[in-house]
Amino acid sequence: MDSSEHDHHRTLDYFVNGEKEETDKHELTVAQILERAGFTPPTEYQLERDSDHHKYTDYDREVEIRKDERFTATFVGPTPTS
Helix, strand or coil: CCHHHHCCCCCEEEEECCEEEEECCCEEEHHHHHHHCCCCCHHHEEEEECCCCEEECCCCCEEECCCCEEEEEEECCCCCCC
16 A cells, blocks of 8 residues: 555645645534635635535535535625715
8 A cells, every 4th residue: 555545634725616625634614614715704604515405504614525525605795886
């Protein structure tokens, strides 16, 4: 076996709006997933898991990250008016 297969800090790839992200954690909060993908402030976005279309409403909720998991972040914040 290759020594990298024994690496306990193996990274998991996941995607937010088609953009690849990486983590060495098996769980991240909804806010962490959004922030790491550049969606700030996270409270202005809603995260949805693509596989089952589950929409997360609690930003502190821990989400299990699976290999190649896909999420969609949708803007739900205030829209500026002119």
